[in-house]
Amino acid sequence: MESNWDVIVIGAGMAGLSAAQKLQAAGRRVLVLEKSRGVGGRMATRRDENAQWDHGAQYFTARSAIFRRQVAIWLRANQISRWTEPIYAWDGQNLQISSPQQRFVGTPKMNAPLRAMATALNLKLSVQVTAIQATTQGWQVSAGEQIWQAQQLVLAIPAPQAATLIPSAHPTQAVHAFAAHTPMQPCWAVMLSCEHAINLPFAGAFINDGALSWLAHDSSKLGRAGQNWVLHASVAWSQAHLENSADEVIALLIQEFNRLLKQWGQAEPNWQNALAHRWKFAQGSSTEAVVQSAETGLVLAGDWLAGGRIEGAYLSGIDAANALLAATVVQ
Incomplete structure (x- = not known):
């Protein structure tokens, strides 16, 4: 798999996959990295x-018009049920x-709609990201000896995990502080x-x-x-x-x-x-819609940014993608 991408998304839960799906639909070349063996995050089933x-x-429930439309698509595909x-x-x-x-529930397992979303994405599982570093071209993402480059970066992981990766110095100091202080x-x-x-x-x-x-x-x-x-x-x-x-x-x-x-x-x-x-x-308890470092192309996503619900995670991913699409035009 190649090492240079327009956007790297770290985390393949609902927020990460909804962000990746929207970014890819907009023409971005997107790579998703996930530390677990499967997608879904807390939309999980143990066997x-x-x-x-x-x-x-x-x-999960569906209150917003945008998420109700997505739920209708999943229902028609028998990926979820009432x-x-x-x-x-x-x-x-x-x-x-x-x-x-x-x-609504995923059928036959909770992560069924996420598995369907992931099929059209470039996804690497069992990848534990150990460091991210801002560069003149965007971001360098490291997982042991593996290294990838991207112009933009989505961290769709819990706040404490994001805080351990985000550089604490300018220009991402404010984003780091937000993640570090979100319980x-x-x-x-x-x-x-x-x-x-x-x-x-x-x-x-x-x-x-x-x-x-x-x-x-x-x-x-x-x-x-x-x-x-x-x-x-x-x-x-x-x-x-x-x-x-x-x-x-x-x-x-x-x-x-x-x-x-x-x-x-x-x-x-x-x-x-x-x-x-x-x-x-x-x-999580934050109700912020988007948290980003616009000048570096870094944005956070997750259910912890949107009241803790699955719908909130989906909308957070969409908001993160929209923020990146509005920030720059990929060359």
Whole structure:
């Protein structure tokens, strides 16, 4: 693969791929670099021999016109489906149905629409970028002994990871400071399977009391079989238990889920599978639309810049691409 590009995008989640897709459609020569073995970021699905779980993003909604158009394209291509099962909320005393809205999931896995987006892009997986350096021609991106050059650069990665790469001196000092001072919160996820169905009136529930913030019967989504459940711990609990082992987290959150099931009149299940995953940078709080160093062609993107939702990540990528397209004309 060649080493000179118009734009390099670091990160192949929703923000990075939407930016790359728009830039390529505008005629830019774009390379996407991703440290993981697959695309999607937190739009992720874990599998083992007998089960699968959407252990990151649980679903997404579409509020803006631009994202609704994209969702319609994914629906027609059967890359996503509607999740119409009831969603409840628990306040510690009462279970109530949550506000109705259209919810969507990737089919058969959460990253299905992203995999479709990636097929038309120049993408390198399992590439850990270790340094970026501004040059007279734009940017040099290094991953060990591999080096690429680009006139413009999109960092579509969590704020703390971006801060470690961005030079802290002028002219990117302000962008570095923004990324370095934007806090992101963790989330522990636990994935469970049981033999028999649990008789609850909902497929997912927001938990506003105790260690959990969310639980879902993941098998209620189209294309998912079995009796598989996903638990998300609250931000405060995840932060307090950030360095606990996976086994410790599994034991504590199963105990909490069993306690809730007892309150809801359910017998304690015989849990057959139990896995845990720590999302260290799960949530961000910034609402900035675009953060860039216009004179160097560097721009940031990610759901952490847009309220933390999948739609926000998509729009952040579009905004990043538009900022670069407006900044210069590639020769």
